[in-house]
Structures are given as C-alpha cells and as structure tokens.
Amino acid sequence: MAPRAFEWHGIEGKLAYLCFVMKYALLLLLCISSLNFLFAYDGIIYPDRRVQKQGDNPSWASKGFNDASWTDQELMDFGYFWVRFNFEVDEELYELKHPGLHIISLGSYEVFWDGIKIGENGKVGGTAVEEIPGNFMSQVLIPDSLASLGEHIVAFRVSNMNMPTYILGSWNACYIEEYKKTVEEYLRVTAFIFVLAGIYLMAGIYYLFLFLMRNKEKEELIFSLLCFLFFGLIFAEYFKFIFIYPYPFHITRLGVVYFLTLFISFLTPYFFINFFEVPKALLINLTILALLIAASFILTIGTDPAARVMSLVGMIASIAIALYALIKKKQHAWVVFSALSVSGLVILFYQLSFRFLLYAYDVTLFISFSILVLSMMYVLARRSREQKEAYEASLVLSSRLQNELLKKNIQPHFIMNTLTSLMEWIEEAPGESIQFIEALSGEFEIMSEIAEEKLIPIMQEIDLCKYHIEIMRFRKELNYIFVQENIDPEEKIPPAIFHTLIENAITHSYPDKENRIKIFLRFFRVGGHRYYELEVIAKNKKAAKKEEGTGFKYIRSRLSESYGDLWELDSSPTEKGWLTRIKLLTA
C-alpha cells in the first residue's frame, strides 16, 4: 500500500511537529498542575446541614425555629421555598478578614443570618412577573457584628417563578469564605481555564487544517471536533465566573453543556473505535449513542448529573475499546489505555475526596480531558510519523527495486560471462555473433525503457524474456523453447518478474536428452482473479531449496509495491520441472 503524499517532509517538518506537540503538552501540564493547586480549598467553612420546605413563613428565618420536620431532599415544584443551613463556626473564622457568604441559587432569594436579613438577590415574588430573577451566583458580606464563633443558622427565602417550565424545583448552596478572595479566586481559576480553552481552540483549528490540507484522515477531523467541543464546554462551564447571569439562564447553559457533553461522550470512543479499527464499529457506535441518550433520559435532561453520567459512559466505553486494542496488541494501545486509566483514576480520586460537589465534576472533567487530549495528540503524531516513515520507506523500496532491475544486466556474472562468450563467438563465428549482439542490445534497450516503471505491458515483458533467452541460447548452446499461452496483451505486470523467473530456471535446470529446456508462460482468469503460470520443463539441478534467493525477494517486493496484499506467489518443483504461479486478486 502506497501512503499518500505529505505536507511535511524532512527534518524541519519533524522539528515543527515536535515543537508543536511539546508546546501544547507543556501548557496542558501547566494547567493541570495549576488546577490542582487552585482548587485546594483553604479557609472555607461549609455548612453541616441543609434542609428545606416549600411555603412561606417569616418565622422560618429565626435561629430558634425547630426545622426537624424539614426535608433534606430537593423539592420539585414552583413557588416559595425556605432553605436553612446549619453552620458550626470555629476559629477558622478568624482567618477571614471579611467573611462572606458565597451563594449559588436557582431562584431569587432573601438571606437571613440568625434571623437577621443580610442580603437579597433579585426580588422574591409569587408570580413570574412579580419576581425579579436573581443571579445564579452571588456573594453577601456577613456583618462583623454577626460573625461570631458557635452555631449559626443561614436561612434563604427563595422563589423560582422564572424557572423554565420543563424544570421543576430549586437548588441552593452556600458556604462561608473570604468575601474578596472569592471573586479573586474565581478570576484566577477562570483565567487559567481560559488558557486551557485557548489551547483546545488552537488545537482544533490546527487539526482541522491538517485534515483539510493533508490526507483527509477521519481521526484528525474527529480530534479537531473534540477540541472545539472541549473549548465550547470549558467556555460554557466557566463564563459563569465572568458574566453574572440571572438564574433562569442557568438552565439554558446546562442545556448547552448537556449537548456538548453528549457529543464529546460519543466522539471520544468514536475516535478510538476508528483509530484502532475496531470491527462492528457501527453497532458499537449505535450502542454507545443509545446508552448516552438513555442515561440522559433516566436522569433529568440538562442537569449536571446527566452530563456526569454521559461522561462516565463515554469514558468506560473508551477504556473498554483501549482494553480491546491492548488485547489485540494494536499499536499505541498501551499509551491510550494508560492515559484513559489515569483519567479514570483522577475522576475517582476527586469524586471521593471532595466533600462538596461544586467543582469536583468540572475539575475532574478538565483534568481527564487534558490527559485524554494529550494521549490523542500523541497517538495521532506517532501515527503521522509512522505514515511518513512508511511513505519514505516505500520511496526507498521503489528506488532499491529500480537499482536491482538495472543491476540485473550489469552485474558481472551476467555481463562478463556474456561478453566472454561473445568474444569467442566473434572470433570463431563472426556471422552468427551479430545475432548475439542484437539480442544483447535488445535486452539492454528494454531494460532502460522499463527501469523507472512500476508496471509495464505484458508484451514488453515477454520481449525482454525472449531477448534474454536468445542471449542464453548463444551462451549455453542449449535449445530453449519459449511458449506463451492465452496472454492478454492489455495486461500489465511489474517489470522483469518473468525475466527473473526465467533467469532462475536457466541457472537451476539441466536440459533434457535432446538438449532442450521448455518454458511455458500462461495466463488465465478464474473468479475475477488473474493468474500467471510459468512452467519450466527440465531437470532440476538440486533438491528443491527451501529458502528463497534474491530473485524471489525481488519478485515479492515488486508484487507488494504494485498490488499491496492482493497477490499470492507459489513456486515449487513438479515431476516435469518447476512451476511458479502468481495470483493477482481483484480487490
């Protein structure tokens, strides 16, 4: 199989490629490590308990209210809700200069600290018109007078009248943290995350260009798409820190995240299925797609858990494919399997180690994305290099075969023996020696014509054989009989294949009693396949040798060069002499 041409050639290409991969690898690693450090939560006081109740009652704000009957489950409805958080504030509070409440809320709220209202977000109301939607994320400063050690109750009065109708309920969370630091940290996280997004964007564009301008490799397109999707997902996940938006938009954002995750979870295993050439790809792809959609319908569409389950499905499917590739000993399976396993472990580790689920999913996703993208980039780069090497090797092979063809006539054993015989003919029988010279010039002429061809007309090959036989007739004084049967003059064949077989036949055969060596060349078609048979009727010199000489290596290389794997060669002694059969398969 001859690989297609490449854009990148030579050492510069290699270096450019290496630089590219290295640059992005380093940046990605940097981001991964910085994420780890950024998300190490220090100076955060989490609530110990969260309960809620549907309805509206001002007394539910007070510290002393008994909320034992309240539920800790999410309430799936529209209207007014109250949510109460129990905080056990210890000395950690003193580390905070200006303690603040960081609040994430799917609704407008008023917030009370031990019964005292300390802030609000939007305007709580009983109808969609009356209510002014509050922002999804918000911060409230805790007054110094209220920030003391001991137990505190934070109560929210929430309304969610502007929620889209297909989503029920409200969701609220809060924790105590340095008021100013919160904002700072978000920006820092976002900055780094956006660098990551930029990398994905560039990688996506880069691989799209590669796909368009080079070999139209499907995997490069899939990878490019994945990079764009990652970019989109990062943007969708993190612009919340830059653009403060009202809570109803959160649902829209989750919808976008849902679809992005669906595509990513589908395309990731799809990439590996293509890369490792997994059989029954269509069936597996459809199964994965069905699983992904089923997962998102069982869980509510457009919520974080759905995205999480879809990622998990995509991840497990990818690991399964990598494992399959590993078992089948596919190239690079090991790299992909390790990368995916590490990604899996990272997710597991973060899921287990985070008390609060706020960032765990995002962080794990991005760390495992980075590892995933790196491994994909690595295998694509490796494969690209291998293809380039294969292409270069095929060029080398072609020129080597050209050399071998040219050498046939100038190698000393042939030419010196021929010339010595010719000298004797000239001295002893000058008239006949002219024919000898003509045969020799005939063979040389054809050789020079076909030297750079990969396929030549069969009739030209036969002429070459006839000239060679004529030369050998003068040299060996034997009666060589060449018979061609059923040759199709439209057919083509790699150069000097039958010439080589005839050379072998002449070297390895004794003539019969009448001093004859008969050579038959036959052609026929069976079931669309083409067959050539070269039969030599003569006495074989030695017992059939198992190992093949350079002649057969040349023939095999030539057949591979022109027909890939679609050929068969059998050569064995028969009762009457030797039979070589070449089968050219129809693809």
Next chain:
Amino acid sequence: MHILIVEDEPIIARRITRILKEQLAESPKQIAVRHQLEEGQEYIAENEIDLLFLDLNLQGDNGFEMLETVSAAPFHTIIVSANKDQALKAFEYGVLDFVGKPFNEERIAKALRRLRGTENVEQQGRKYLSIQKRGRHILKEIEQLLYIKGAGIYAELYFEDESKEIHNKNLDKLSQLLPTHFERIHKSYIVNSKKIRSLKAEAGGKYTLEMEGGALLPVSRSRYKDLKEKWAI
C-alpha cells in the same frame, strides 16, 4: 601437461581450451573440461593434474571450501571469474593467478608464463597457506612461517610456534606462491627473511643461517654472496 577446466559456460570453456591449445602447441598436453564443481572434484580425485582453471563464484560457502581444497593441492590453480572484486580474496588463499572475464589470448598466455616462472609475480596479497591435514584443510598464516624444507614432491613447513606441517606442493611450486621476502638459500630451503637472526661463515667454507627460534640452516655457496649483499649482514 595435464590441465582441467571447470567452467559452467560451455562457450567460455571452449575458449579457454582453444587458447591453451594454441599457447601450448609445442608441448604434450591433455585438456579436460567439466561443467560442474562436483564433476571437477571427481576428476581431480581420479587424475593427477598439473593445472586447474577454475570458474569460481566465491559468494557462497562452497566457494571458500573449494578455494582451500585447491590451494592445498599439489597442482597450481588459476581462477577464471567474472567477479574481479574477489581477486584479492583468491590470492589471499593462494592461487597462482586470477584471470578476470572477459579475457583475451594474451591474458591466458601471461598466466602460463607465471606458471613457468618466466614472469615475476607480485604475491604481496597472500596471507595464508592452505594445508591438508588428516583429510581436513587448515589455513596457516604465511607470516608465521620461518622456513620451508623441500622433501621430494612435498615440502615441510616450519612455523614460529614450533609446529611443522607438510604441504602437498613441492618447494618450486610453493616458491611461486610466496611473497618476495621469502628467499631461496639452498636447493632444499626457503626462508622468511624477516625471521633471520644471523648469517655465519664456518670453518671449511660452510655457511649457516640461524633463524629465530634457533634453527640452523645450510646456505649454498652460490647464494651466500647474494644474500650477504642483499641483507647487508
């Protein structure tokens, strides 16, 4: 002269035969042609030949075995080959001449002159002597050789390591194969001039050469003067 030609190209064998017949028109001769190595070996085993023309493709293992065999044999061997790049190797093993293909009459004539010793042959390339020993062939380095003593149709070879071997070629034939620093000092002795310790004149007009290792060899009166001048002893 009994000559065997081993050559698988019939026209070339005929050419060698024809040229030999012309060149040796005056002398009694018997020329046999064999086309296969095996047939050639059989002929050698059954006949005493004086000269072998051998077409040898030295690429395979058989080629080297054949080379060791023929160079240990009592007769001289002339290789006729299309692969001139193998000439050096052939000389290393000890053939009299290497005739590259294609060749003309003059080239065969030159080989015959070498055989008769009428044409000086530069034999610097030779490294080994092939010796037949208990049915096997061993290669001994020529530079390890101290001196050779003629013993009728054979020659006794004395080496630095105090080993002694018998070569199937006689002293005259060996002298044609040895490098120029091997000198005839006596009708029965050839010495390696690089391994001489001293040359002494003894009472009664006798001359003795002492070799490394202490061997004392007689020097003929006719050679003494030459050697003294040549070696400036």
